[in-house]
Amino acid sequence: MGPLAPNEIISENTNFLLAxxxxxxxxxxxxSSGFSSSRKLxxxxxxxxxxxxxxxxxxxxxxxxGLLFMSLxxxxxxxxxxxxPTYLTSAIAGGVVMGVGFIMGGFCPGTSFCGAAIGKIxxxxxxxxxxxxxxxxxxxxxxxxxxxxxxxxGEPKISDKLGISDGLFGLLMILxxxxxxxxxxxxxxxxxxxxY
Amino acid sequence: MSNNISIxxxxxxxxxxxxxxxxxxxxxxxxxxxxxxxxxxxxIKSVVATxxxxxxxxxxxxMPFMAEYAESHSGSPMxxxxxxxxxxxxxxxxxxxxxxxxxxxxxxxxxxxxSRRRLIFALAGGVLFGFGSQxxxxxxxxxxxxxxxxxxxxxFLTMMAIFGTAFALAYFFRKNWx
Amino acid sequence: xxxxxxxxxxxxxxxxxxxxxxxxxxxxxxxxxxELLQEAGAGVQFISPDVVADMLVQKDPSLRxxxxxxxxxxxxxxxxxxxxxxxxxxxxxxxxxxLNQDAYMNVFYSNGSVYANQAWMITRQLGYxxxxxxxxxxxxxxxxxxxxxxxxxxxxxxxxxxxxxxxxAAAALGGGGVISSDAASPVSKAVKPPVTAKAKKKPxxxx
Numbered sequence: 212m213g214p215l216a217p218n219e220i221i222s223e224n225t226n227f228l229l230a231x232x233x234x235x236x237x238x239x240x241x242x243s244s245g246f247s248s249s250r251k252l253x254x255x256x257x258x259x260x261x262x263x264x265x266x267x268x269x270x271x272x273x274x275x276x277g278l279l280f281m282s283l284x285x286x287x288x289x290x291x292x293x294x295x296p297t298y299l300t301s302a303i304a305g306g307v308v309m310g311v312g313f314i315m316g317g318f319c320p321g322t323s324f325c326g327a328a329i330g331k332i333x334x335x336x337x338x339x340x341x342x343x344x345x346x347x348x349x350x351x352x353x354x355x356x357x358x359x360x361x362x363x364x365g366e367p368k369i370s371d372k373l374g375i376s377d378g379l380f381g382l383l384m385i386l387x388x389x390x391x392x393x394x395x396x397x398x399x400x401x402x403x404x405x406x407y
Numbered sequence: 408m409s410n411n412i413s414i415x416x417x418x419x420x421x422x423x424x425x426x427x428x429x430x431x432x433x434x435x436x437x438x439x440x441x442x443x444x445x446x447x448x449x450x451i452k453s454v455v456a457t458x459x460x461x462x463x464x465x466x467x468x469x470m471p472f473m474a475e476y477a478e479s480h481s482g483s484p485m486x487x488x489x490x491x492x493x494x495x496x497x498x499x500x501x502x503x504x505x506x507x508x509x510x511x512x513x514x515x516x517x518x519x520x521x522s523r524r525r526l527i528f529a530l531a532g533g534v535l536f537g538f539g540s541q542x543x544x545x546x547x548x549x550x551x552x553x554x555x556x557x558x559x560x561x562x563f564l565t566m567m568a569i570f571g572t573a574f575a576l577a578y579f580f581r582k583n584w585x
Numbered sequence: 586x587x588x589x590x591x592x593x594x595x596x597x598x599x600x601x602x603x604x605x606x607x608x609x610x611x612x613x614x615x616x617x618x619x620e621l622l623q624e625a626g627a628g629v630q631f632i633s634p635d636v637v638a639d640m641l642v643q644k645d646p647s648l649r650x651x652x653x654x655x656x657x658x659x660x661x662x663x664x665x666x667x668x669x670x671x672x673x674x675x676x677x678x679x680x681x682x683x684l685n686q687d688a689y690m691n692v693f694y695s696n697g698s699v700y701a702n703q704a705w706m707i708t709r710q711l712g713y714x715x716x717x718x719x720x721x722x723x724x725x726x727x728x729x730x731x732x733x734x735x736x737x738x739x740x741x742x743x744x745x746x747x748x749x750x751x752x753x754a755a756a757a758l759g760g761g762g763v764i765s766s767d768a769a770s771p772v773s774k775a776v777k778p779p780v781t782a783k784a785k786k787k788p789x790x791x792x
Contacts, residue, residue, distance in 0.1 A: 214442030218617070221440070227491045229440050234495020235502070236433045237445055242503035244426030249515055249529075253584045255570075256577035265423035266430060267552060272596065273431020274556035278438060279603050286439075288615075293443040295545060295554040297561030302550075305543020306568020309536050313547075314573040314580050316532015320447035320540065321496065321548040323533070328497045329504030330512040333522075333529040340533015345448070345455045347534065348541040352472040359542060368558040377558060382600035389593050396586055404585055424588045 213287035238325055247325040249317030249333055256314060258402030261395035268388040275381055299362035316340065419507050434556055441488060444553020448540035450493040452476065456484040472541075517584055528583060543568075615712050630705045631720040635747065637692060638730050638754040641665055649689040650719075653704045654696065664694065664726070665758060672700050675707060685713045694719040694726075731755045 212218060216226040244266050245251040254260025281287040313319060318326060318337045326334025348355070370380040421429075437445050456476055460467045467473050477484055504510045516525035540546040543565050545554065551569060554562015616624070624630070640648040641664075650667035652659045659669040670680050672695075684691065685708075693701035693716065701718045708716050721729075733751035736744040 212617075213439040215440050217442040226441055227486070227488060230437075230488045230491040231495040233433060233437050233440065233445075234492035234497075235499035236436070236495075237430070237492065238496035238499025238501075239503040240421075240426055240429045240433060240499075241496070242500040242509075243421045243507070244423060244430070245420040247500060247504060247509070250517070250584065256573055257581065257585050259585065262420075262423045262426075266427040267547075269424055269427025269592065270430035270434060271552055271555040273428050274434040274438065274444075274553075275558065276596070276599055276603060277431065277435040278556065280599075281435075281439065283603070283606060289557075291442050292438055292557055294557045295550055295559040295562045297559065297564070298544065299561075299564070301542050301544065302561045302564045303568045305539045305541070305545075306565040307572045308539030309543060309546065309565075310539075310569045310572025311576060312532045312534070312536030312539055313569060314532075314576050315528045315583075316536060317529070317584070318532070319536065319547040320451060321445070321546065324447070324493060324496050325500035325504075326515075328500035329510050332512065332514045333516065333525050336526050336529040337533040337536075340530045340535075341448070341451050341537035341540075342455060344534040344537020344539070345451050345541055346459075346537075348538045349455065349459075349470050349472045352470065355542065356471070364560070367560045369560050369563050370558055372560055376604070378600075378603035378606050380558065382604035385596055385600040389589075389597075392589050392592075396589065422588050424592045428592075 212285070213281065214291050217291040218288070237321070238328065241322060242325045242329065246322040247329050247331060247334070249326065249331070252319075252322060253314070253317045257404075258398040259404040261399055264395050265392060268384075268391065272381070272385055272388060275384070279377055279381060294366040294368065296366050297364040298360065299364060301359050301361065304358060312344075419509075431556075434553060437492075437553075438556070443488065444549065444556060445492065446489050446545065446549030446553065447493060447496075448537070448546040448549060449487065449489040451537065452541065453480075453484045453487050453490050460484070517582075520583055525583070528580075616710050621706065621710050624709065625706060630702070630709070630716070630718045631698075632692060632717045634719055634721055634726050634730050635750065637664075637694075637719050638751070638758065642754050642757045647688075647690050649683075649691050651683070651691050651693050651704075652695070653693050653700050658696075662723075664723075667694075670704075672704055675704055684708050684716065685711070687715055689715065691716045692719050693717065695722050697722045697724055731758070 212220075215221045216223070221229070241247065245262050246266070251260050251262050255263040278287065278289065278292070282289045309319075316323075316337045318334055320338075320341055323334045323337045323341070327338055352359075368377070370377045373380065375383075420426075434445055437443065453476075456467070456473045459470070459473060460477065467477055480487055501510075514522040514525055516522050536546070543550060545551070545562070545565060547566070547569060550559075550562045551566035552562075555566060637648070637650070648666075650664050652663050652667045652669045653672040653675070654669075655671055655673075656669055659667075659671075663669070668683070670683065674680065675684075693704045695701040695704075698718060698720055701722060705716055705718045719726075730751050733748050733755065736748050
């Protein structure tokens with residue numbers, strides 16, 4: 212019965228070792244999908260390359276369905292799976308700041324490591340920026356503390372807030388995502404740019 | 408001529424839907440094995456915390472943000488799931504690039520701007536992203552992707568904020584990309 | 586586009602299947618033996634008969650007494666408002682709705698504590714919440730609530746308060762003939778026992 216580590220079926224050290232291997236798979240898939248290229252990543256915002264949209268939503272849906280089905284078969288205990296907490300103010304504020312960083316830098320932390328791994332200097336510089344930003348936050352924490360801790364809602368699930376079951380939400384998201392994919396296919400043909 | 412090159416390049420990348428399914432399976436594995444999703448910015452936090460601690464032991468206790476973090480991680484902040492995962496990401500990314508022949512030291516930038524301009528924006532973007540990831544308690548991998556998979560409301564909101572903001576500002580940065 | 590159609594073809598049926606599943610089949614929360622041992626050992630499920638008596642007197646609508654003895658014993662005597670779910674039929678389908686719910690505070694009782702506690706353990710292992718055990722059962726109820734023991738002169742104040750409360754409760758609930766004194770206020774202001782906190786490991790993670 213999963214998850215393995217919280218149920219102490221595997222030791223903490225095995226958990227870390229497996230984290231390494233999971234990371235390898237993560238890095239491999241990201242790079243193979245083209246996420247090591249800032250140009251491809253930024254493409255979603257101009258229509259010429261919608262790889263981010265397709266990979267992101269397909270992955271989220273695959274994992275979501277996978278978890279629900281595994282729970283249905285009794286292979287995993289969803290109570291032991293981490294759900295990100297919701298701090299309303301900082302979730303949005305942080306997201307906005309990250310959005311600016313994304314459109315300027317063309318990377319996010321995970322993809323920047325992939326880019327750096329294959330030699331992209333802009334990715335390495337981005338990583339350098341990450342360190343500065345994290346340190347800056349910690350250093351000025353006092354100014355943001357109130358904002359950071361505001362409006363804690365616990366760990367609500369979207370399905371709970373909408374008053375529908377997890378499965379139904381999954382289906383709705385599938386339909387929404389497929390709709391977006393159709394639009395994305397159209398966009399790529401319409402806004403195509405040269406590769407560089 | 409450029410048409411040929413673009414066809415070549417796109418063949419070498421995985422089909423995005425396939426890539427998405429594979430990524431979803433990796434995320435599923437992470438949840439099954441460790442009870443948590445993937446992430447990235449947390450590893451940066453670990454490294455920063457360790458660096459501060461090494462350079463100046465007292466500095467950590469004067470930084471409440473880092474102090475809580477150091478406490479919740481017995482031993483060193485480096486002994487964290489995310490740090491191991493990120494080491495794997497570097498290896499995995501490298502291997503994939505090597506197999507596909509994409510290893511090359513270069514600055515990737517639009518031909519319409521200089522590489523210096525690209526690097527300046529990369530740095531600035533990184534600083535903002537680093538800051539935002541701490542404020543938002545996660546980045547696109549940890550909060551948005553993993554959060555969505557477990558139906559977290561916070562994760563969903565952060566994702567909307569990231570992409571919404573980037574879309575809204577895309578027009579002003581278009582010269583850098585297209 | 587071809588791959589998109591293929592993806593849609595696979596993922597939509599999966600989505601429909603999972604959406605059609607009833608929510609509690611999808612997410613089970615059975616306890617592991619370890620967790621059950623922890624909770625049982627801590628005794629969080631026990632609730633004092635005084636609290637039950639107070640809730641009855643106050644006509645607290647959230648209380649639901651469940652008699653787990655045989656139907657014959659239930660016919661013979663039962664606490665006010667109690668329903669009968671014999672322990673031998675505990676897992677029958679007709680009672681699942683009553684046992685696996687979050688509207689009422691179910692309090693199992695039997696003659697002693699043993700059978701009621703067994704009922705709690707079985708339902709708790711299935712992940713049901715909001716179930717409790719009346720400690721001491723009917724034996725304690727008769728001996729101490731309905732016919733409260735007069736405290737000696739040297740007893741602490743709270744014993745007197747408790748005695749007064751029990752006398753008035755007994756009168757209200759049809760117990761031994763006692764003139765109801767001016768029970769100023771019951772000892773415990775129907776403090777509901779905290780809903781069983783999950784003794785599981787809190788999941789950790791984050792970016």
